[in-house]
Amino acid sequence: MPELPEVETVVRDLRPMLCGQRIDRIQTGRARLRRPWQKRWEKLLVGRRFNAVRRRGKWIILDLDESGHILVHLGMTGQLTIASARSPRLNHTHVLMTLEGGDAQLRYRDVRRFGSVEFWPISQAIDDLLAEKLGPEPWELPSDWHQAISKSARCLKAILLDQRVVAGVGNIYADESLFEAGLSPEQLGVHTRPADAARLREAIICVLERAIAARGATIRDYVGGSGLQGGYQNEFQVYGRTGQPCPRCTRPIESLRLAGRSTHYCPACQPVRVRASGRK
């Protein structure tokens, strides 16, 4: 559920609170995260300082002084927050790092445990690792982005969910972007016209920027780095609006299952458009 706008909000919230801070103590729960926390990491991390907080796709990178990083993925229900050490520890809190002075803690909470917190000791390697599994950020999509789409036999919905094609888009923003572009989620990549691909690229950027401005969307669990909920769920055009009127044409929003995910769209505003050279 946390996608690029939510992760970006967490990063922006944490950056001023975390940079320069030292890790004084680490406590962990027993529950196993997607990538299990290693006990031996703790003595390597205590005493280190945070140098920078950044994002790549849906991944949060906490750069440490000297070398190494803490890599965080929020999965579906992950929360990475700075909280007072005196505030109650909520259930499903798996990692707590007490910061210099003992007043504040960096906390990782994750009900469904689809996410992870891991230590990556070698500098630089983290960027190579992420470059291996992630495509460009939406703003860096290449001018030949139509090439990437048109060589795929998959539908646009599945293509947008593929992190190697574009990093950071998930189920919500895939649906919202396709609506913004007026393209059917069922449209096959191979049939997509260059002009439609270009419009989709603009739509993704536009939707993500609006969502970041609203501090992301809170469906259930998502909160920013200071514990605040997002506001973009109030601006959804199609996601989760099955049966409700399309904001553009008032016809009911429909839903179906694509690429194993619930997909929301307006059949009238998002027709399948086929390239002139080939018939449906």
Next chain:
DNA sequence: CCGACGTCCTGCTAGC
């Protein structure tokens, strides 16, 4: 090589 699909996990809710 590519794409489809199953798996992990818990909490909420629709339906009986």
Next chain:
DNA sequence: TGCTAGCAGGACGTCG
């Protein structure tokens, strides 16, 4: 009113 089946989905492994 109480129970349970089904659903939510990001990343990754497996299979055809």
